[in-house]
Amino acid sequence: METRILWKTLVFTAIIFISGVGVGIWLDSMRVAELEDMMEKMSFQSEDLRLQTLYFETFGQSMMYQAFQNYSNYSNFCDAAIQQNLIFGDRVYEEGLRIERYEAANRLLPSLIAQKKKYVILNTQFWFNSINLKKMCNANYSTLIYFYSHYTQSMDQDVQSKVLLDLKKECGSRLILIALPIDLDITTIDAVKNQYNITETPTLLINEEIKMEGLQKREDLEKILVC
Template identity: 30%
Template sequence: MKIRRRIFGAAFLITAFLLVTILFLGSVMNLERKDYIEEKMSILSDLNEIQTYSMLSDVYGNRLACLAFKKKLTEWDKTLWDLGLKLERYRAATEEFQKDPFYLDQKKRFNENQVLYMAFLTKAKKDCEFDVSIVSFFYKNSEECVKCDAQSFVLTDLKRELNDEVSIFSFDVDLEITNIGLLQQYYEITEFPCVVVNEQPFCGMQDKSFIIRKMCESNNNSACERYAIN
């Protein structure tokens, strides 16, 4: 009887220890996620520099502003893309994390900064004749949009293949951000997923070859030759 009580007691202690360990690790992982995202979000304050570059354009002309734009836009593009992937990985990793107020706040800030960056990149593309394709992706939650995740995978593969030749922006319509709503109205987006390739909207699921063909209509990139698109 004493031995049985000892066994039960030991089992209870082991179970309690494992439970506490799991809860602690879960808490640490969430803190690490938050610390990482918070650190990366601070980098996005660099977007304020875009306003300075815009002023340089007004005062000194496009040549000086374009030199500044070209140097910084590559850095910002990689930062935004990497952070966007990180946020989506955390969203997919745990249902609780995507309901976290911190996560939602950071994702809203991320989407708002994407709108700002995309607007200035579009301006720089026109004023400075940058040879880069701009793709924006409008999506909703997977319950309402069963193909949105699949479209995201296609765009991730496209970005991996073309790297700096394309800038891809992902906009979560469910966040109900005013500027994203305005873009949605401007492009007359009523179906999801929806991609906008160099100012042309194409709603419904689009494969990589279709998107590349549309990109090649206005921009020449390395994929055009590989896919024999002129």
């Protein structure tokens, strides 16, 4: 009798376990599918913004010549380009927060890591586009690049992330905050690491000029950024 009860208990436990695993796999698949759809839409918007900047660079001389005759056209183009870039930046920022939530549920799922890499590449393209627009149109915003480790978690990274999120909320569109993992084997990120000698995390890069290694206090960042 006791043996029969034990077997029933084991079978019931196994069913519950298998059901839980199945639900977990289904949820992970749903998350990845949602990210894939989001990445496709963001990739199109990113390419559109890059094409817009390329247009500006290609016809820059003629546009500068026209600017002396009709400044409003030149100014309107810059205003529109900057605004669209900032809108895309806000979307990138929000989607980054969503990916973080998904990572907390299943950090090592291969398909999720693949989507994370696509997101990082889009984020890097957004950074480069923001640099070009700032040069061409004298845009009034600061860039803050947060280099961190995807695979090696630390208390300093957790604290730094919270500090930067609070700072972003305060500064709004005047601050372009971009988080880039240094250990996902992405060639462009490796090139940036070599250029700025990024050897530890967290590391911050402000306006492509000021590098700050280790955990940074909010008040110290506010002195530099002036949001």
